[in-house]
Amino acid sequence: MPWEQAYATARDTPQPLPSEHLAISTATGRVLAAPILARSAAPAFDAAAMDGYAIAGPGPWTVTGRVLAGHPGEIHPLPTGAAVEIGTGAPVPANADAVLPYEHSHCDGPTVTGTIGRQRHIRRTGDDTRPGDLIVPAGRIVTATIAAAAVQAGTEDVLTHQPPTVTLLVTGDEIIAAGTPGPGQVRDSFTGLVHAITHRAGGLLSASSLLRDDPALLHTALDDADTDVVVVSGSSSAGAADHLHTVLNTEKATWHVRSVACRPGHPQALACLPDGRFVISLPGNPHAGLVAALTLLEPLLRTLSGRPVGPLPTTEVTGTATPVPGGVRIVPVRIDGATARIIAGTGSAGLRAAAAADALAVLPPRWTSGDRAATLTPA
Numbered sequence: 001m002p003w004e005q006a007y008a009t010a011r012d013t014p015q016p017l018p019s020e021h022l023a024i025s026t027a028t029g030r031v032l033a034a035p036i037l038a039r040s041a042a043p044a045f046d047a048a049a050m051d052g053y054a055i056a057g058p059g060p061w062t063v064t065g066r067v068l069a070g071h072p073g074e075i076h077p078l079p080t081g082a083a084v085e086i087g088t089g090a091p092v093p094a095n096a097d098a099v100l101p102y103e104h105s106h107c108d109g110p111t112v113t114g115t116i117g118r119q120r121h122i123r124r125t126g127d128d129t130r131p132g133d134l135i136v137p138a139g140r141i142v143t144a145t146i147a148a149a150a151v152q153a154g155t156e157d158v159l160t161h162q163p164p165t166v167t168l169l170v171t172g173d174e175i176i177a178a179g180t181p182g183p184g185q186v187r188d189s190f191t192g193l194v195h196a197i198t199h200r201a202g203g204l205l206s207a208s209s210l211l212r213d214d215p216a217l218l219h220t221a222l223d224d225a226d227t228d229v230v231v232v233s234g235s236s237s238a239g240a241a242d243h244l245h246t247v248l249n250t251e252k253a254t255w256h257v258r259s260v261a262c263r264p265g266h267p268q269a270l271a272c273l274p275d276g277r278f279v280i281s282l283p284g285n286p287h288a289g290l291v292a293a294l295t296l297l298e299p300l301l302r303t304l305s306g307r308p309v310g311p312l313p314t315t316e317v318t319g320t321a322t323p324v325p326g327g328v329r330i331v332p333v334r335i336d337g338a339t340a341r342i343i344a345g346t347g348s349a350g351l352r353a354a355a356a357a358d359a360l361a362v363l364p365p366r367w368t369s370g371d372r373a374a375t376l377t378p379a
């Protein structure tokens, strides 16, 4: 399958997960399934914008009391010719015309004098937001600022898409989770990468384990994975220890992507189990696995989580790369202004070039230096 079609299939095959009500304080990072509307006005009452005196009518004024923010009890209307000392954020008595800041007023015993300027220094009820006003539309990711604006407007719970949950199964007899590899062993490179890409795409990596190359173990682990998506690293190819395709066929999975015309990463795959769980196969070579995670896992999770997947950015790419007949070559690049330069010495196993890169450029079959190419962003 062409690389572009594989990316579009991962993006377009799933539906966003159902929505659920959440307390706004726990909704940061979720995608809104419904707009946030103001439940109450902000400010909720006429409030002083300065410390000073609330005054009614023409001066001089007689000070009759003091109102600070959080004032308990009733606040009486201010008779003409009267003033109350007032603090910023305190409710302004009815009938007050303005707040005179301390620095624009003079107090002599019970009498205050001063000049009302152009500014009245009163924040009127609903000046910022009225009940029913749109705070943000559906589809936006809840940020801390959106959450703060929502509570300011009296909205304490929101409707958001559920985040897709992910299980990672790292296969390979040679793979170790930590420490220094012994002879023939390889330290796992995928758990951190899959965690970061899952998180960036709005998902949750809720389980992760290492599996020996044994089809029965893979079967059981797939059956037991109680998540929306199962990611399997390694075991994607044709070797005697590569069981994933056989196991998925036994499970009667539907293949959506099975081998992609790209290097690195051609054995990557996307399938769906009969119960609706998605399985993504990341080739074991770490650079190939990274490419596959950006090609299939990220767009799949973005759609499941309700995030829009816009067109990939493109940039002018310079340098040399070996073309892939009938497919795309994916290369790490350093971006310098409007141009991306290919980092030399890249293969499908090592990640050093990808670590030094700002992006991975997707070079089409007839690409020559200076042509534009789509880019993916490593996590």
Ligand SMILES: Nc1nc2c(c(=O)[nH]1)N[C@H]1C(S)=C(S)[C@@H](COP(=O)(O)OP(=O)(O)OC[C@H]3O[C@@H](n4cnc5c(N)ncnc54)[C@H](O)[C@@H]3O)O[C@H]1N2
Pocket: 170, 171, 172, 174, 175, 186, 187, 188, 189, 190, 233, 234, 235, 236, 237, 238, 239, 242, 265, 266, 267, 282, 283, 284, 285, 286, 288, 348
């Ligand atoms: N006869 C063929 N052989 C291979 C083909 C092919 O088309 N025909 N494709 C090659 C390509 S391309 C890739 S990519 C790999 C894919 O291999 P698998 O997904 O089956 O993975 P393994 O064989 O288990 O491992 C390959 C390689 O990656 C290392 N690896 C695996 N998991 C991890 C991990 N978690 N962290 C770090 N490194 C890992 C593993 O040690 C191997 O070196 O197949 C080619 N062969």
Ligand code: MOO
Pocket: 262, 263, 264, 265, 266, 267, 283, 285, 288, 348, 349
């Ligand atoms: O996926 Mo393989 O070489 O294309 O690493």
